[in-house]
Amino acid sequence: MQIDLFTSEREYENINEWLLEYLWLTPALFISILAYSSYLATHQFPAFGGGLFLSISEQIANNGYQFPRIVPQYTANGVPFAYPPLVFYTLSALHGVLGVDLFVLTRYLPGVITIASLIPFYLLSKSLLQTPKRAGLASFVLAVTPAFVRWHFSAGGIVRAPAFFFSLAGLYTALRLFKTGSRRWIVPTIVWFTLTALTHPEYTVFLTIGIAVFTVRYAPTVRGFTDAALVGIFGVVLTVPWWGRIISIYSLDNLVSASSSHGGLGGGLGVVVNAFVTRQPLSGGISPSPNIYGVVLLSLWYAIPAVGVVYLLSDRRFFLPFWLLLVGGMTAETRFIAVIGSLVTAVFVLDGAVPWIAQRIEPVLSRQHTLTAVLLVLSLLGANITTLYVAGAVNEYEGSNSMPSFIDEQDYDAMQWVQRNIDPSAEFMVVGDAAEWFPYLANRTNVVGPWGVEWERSSVAYQWQHTAYQRISTTTNIDDLNKNIALTETNPDYIYVPKGVYTVYGRKHKQQRAFITELNRSDEYRQVYQNRGVVIYERKTDVSTSDGG
Numbered sequence: 001m002q003i004d005l006f007t008s009e010r011e012y013e014n015i016n017e018w019l020l021e022y023l024w025l026t027p028a029l030f031i032s033i034l035a036y037s038s039y040l041a042t043h044q045f046p047a048f049g050g051g052l053f054l055s056i057s058e059q060i061a062n063n064g065y066q067f068p069r070i071v072p073q074y075t076a077n078g079v080p081f082a083y084p085p086l087v088f089y090t091l092s093a094l095h096g097v098l099g100v101d102l103f104v105l106t107r108y109l110p111g112v113i114t115i116a117s118l119i120p121f122y123l124l125s126k127s128l129l130q131t132p133k134r135a136g137l138a139s140f141v142l143a144v145t146p147a148f149v150r151w152h153f154s155a156g157g158i159v160r161a162p163a164f165f166f167s168l169a170g171l172y173t174a175l176r177l178f179k180t181g182s183r184r185w186i187v188p189t190i191v192w193f194t195l196t197a198l199t200h201p202e203y204t205v206f207l208t209i210g211i212a213v214f215t216v217r218y219a220p221t222v223r224g225f226t227d228a229a230l231v232g233i234f235g236v237v238l239t240v241p242w243w244g245r246i247i248s249i250y251s252l253d254n255l256v257s258a259s260s261s262h263g264g265l266g267g268g269l270g271v272v273v274n275a276f277v278t279r280q281p282l283s284g285g286i287s288p289s290p291n292i293y294g295v296v297l298l299s300l301w302y303a304i305p306a307v308g309v310v311y312l313l314s315d316r317r318f319f320l321p322f323w324l325l326l327v328g329g330m331t332a333e334t335r336f337i338a339v340i341g342s343l344v345t346a347v348f349v350l351d352g353a354v355p356w357i358a359q360r361i362e363p364v365l366s367r368q369h370t371l372t373a374v375l376l377v378l379s380l381l382g383a384n385i386t387t388l389y390v391a392g393a394v395n396e397y398e399g400s401n402s403m404p405s406f407i408d409e410q411d412y413d414a415m416q417w418v419q420r421n422i423d424p425s426a427e428f429m430v431v432g433d434a435a436e437w438f439p440y441l442a443n444r445t446n447v448v449g450p451w452g453v454e455w456e457r458s459s460v461a462y463q464w465q466h467t468a469y470q471r472i473s474t475t476t477n478i479d480d481l482n483k484n485i486a487l488t489e490t491n492p493d494y495i496y497v498p499k500g501v502y503t504v505y506g507r508k509h510k511q512q513r514a515f516i517t518e519l520n521r522s523d524e525y526r527q528v529y530q531n532r533g534v535v536i537y538e539r540k541t542d543v544s545t546s547d548g549g
Contacts, residue, residue, distance in 0.1 A: 020132075021132045022132075023136075024132040024133060024139075027139075028143040031144055031382065032115045032118060035143070035144070035149055035153075035387055036111040036114070039149070040107070042390070042392060043392075043403070044408070045407050046106045046154060046155035047404060047406075048155055048403075048405075048406060049155060049156060049433065049437065049451065050154075050155025051155075051437035051439060051451075052071070052439075053088070053155075053156065054158075055073065055074065056071050056081060056088045057089075057091035057092045057095060057102060058102070059071055059072070060085075060089060060092040065093075067245055069249060072439075073444065073445040074449060074452050075445075075446070075449060075453065076427065076448075076490050079452030080246075080455045080456065081455075083159075083455070084197065084198045084199050084201065085242055086162075086195065086198035086199050087163075087199055088159075103441070105158065106155040106157075107155075109157075109158060109161075110160075111157070113152075113162055114149070114152040114157060114165075117152075118139050118142070118143055120165065121138075121168045121339070122135050122136070122138075124168060124171050124172040124175060127175050127176065127179065128343060129347060137349060137375070140378075140382065142338060142339060143386070144301075144382035144385055146386070146394075146402065147335045147338040149389060149390050152164055153390060159199065160200060160203070163196055163199040163204075164203060166195040166196040166199060166203070167192075167196045167203040167204070167206055167210075169188075170189060170192030170193050170210075170211075171211075173188040174189045175214050178214045178215055178217075178218040178224055179214075179218045183227065186227055186231065190238075193207060193208075193231055193232075193234075194235050197235055198239055202333060202336075206327060206331060206333075209323075212228065213319075213322070215227075250457060298389075298394065301382070301385055305344045308341075308345050308348030309321045309324065309344055317347075320343055320344050323340050324341060349374065353374065354370055354374050357374065388402075390402075391403075404503050404506055406433035406434055406436055406503060408533060410531050411434045411441075414496070414529060414533075415434075415438060415441040417536075418442040418496075418536070419443050424443070427445045427490070428444055428445065428492055428493070428495070429446070429472060429485060429492040431475075431498060432473050432503060432504055432509070433504060433506065434496070434502070434534075435448075435469065436451050447488065447492050448468050448490060449469050450469055453466075468488045471487075472484050472485070472488070473504040474509060475515075476514075476515050481495070493539060494537065494539065495525065495539065496534065496536050497511070497519065497534070497535045498511055498534055519535070525537040525538070526538045
């Protein structure tokens, strides 16, 4: 038996080349794992809200895995179950069949899927930017960008992280389809598009824009547009069980209403202008105090892609800036802008900044040493930003901490007490963002809150709930409380009031001690529970005369 040493050596070289190529992905994976570990270490409870998603999943399991019509306990009348169902059915199976604790899952699963999403992003970057070095840098930049961790590590990432993974995988296969012209990529693109559409509408819009942009850029032919149309047609047909159900049970107006909430399609031009003209950070309004160190770091970080866009436009390389502006203008979502901004940053740093710096300090450092120094500075800057951000050490939204948890140990204990001691038919008015978790953890109705209301037939319903919830959650005296409850046309049996610092839409508020004192002295409210962070009052008289909501 003869061994072909030449073939074996060539295979060995190919393996080494493959390992070296994907070695560029390891910094992004490493920093993302580090950031996720920091998030877990600093968050006993998951960041932001996810209770509605878990309530939906339990409702599906309790409904014999049939589509529930209404998700109860979120508002007095419940909210429609009109969300794309894929993840909810998966969670229902994990909970109903395997007995997985969904609340614990919201803390761990989103981060794992988010880290895994860097793999399709790296493949996409390598195909777009043509070198592993650029792709590795783009992946690292994305991994440390606050919008990436904010929306996907947090509790809502239980739905958003899978959608992000699916959309990035779909972008990669779509790019291969239109760049190579090989139709072997059309089936994977249809699969990823369908999975995205059955997971989250906003990520479907992001993927659709990417497919359209790739078609125009790489395959502006009859065949290219036919392939794009086939992806869309098959995606629409395969998602009939979702959107067909919404139209048959509710109406087309429910889909239209959802698309017009949260800024709506086409509502992102202001976001793009703020990010790249007025240089406002993509993650939201940053407070200049008290953490000036975090503010400076974020400002520097977001200045890089802004300058990168200018560099690409001046170099007449319009594709990435056009794609970025289109995504920003259509979605208004910084998490999607950050994806393309990471590509822009990689091109700008390696093609523009490093050669420019090397040319001026060449007697001191070689070009390779300059590249190493620039990448080291970016790595340190990025690592500082992401670890500070996930730990809640950056101040944004008028001084509120980044990545806040909507509930803490006191909230959890109070909600468990409610579940054990309060009649299941009782209705609550919950003050603050703990309201999002309350129906799931307490298994009782919270009569006012905007979560899930975007799927109602009219967008007015969402705006009404949004305004009513904000008024209730920021009230500072009994007169205003009673007046705002009356305006909601609900008649809650109990009021759930946080003590100390709490959040409203992620923005920090501090409860007035005078308000708690006034409630304790009032003849209209009777305290039934208290711990260090929460007071619960029973309403002894009916302030509102109208039931419903």
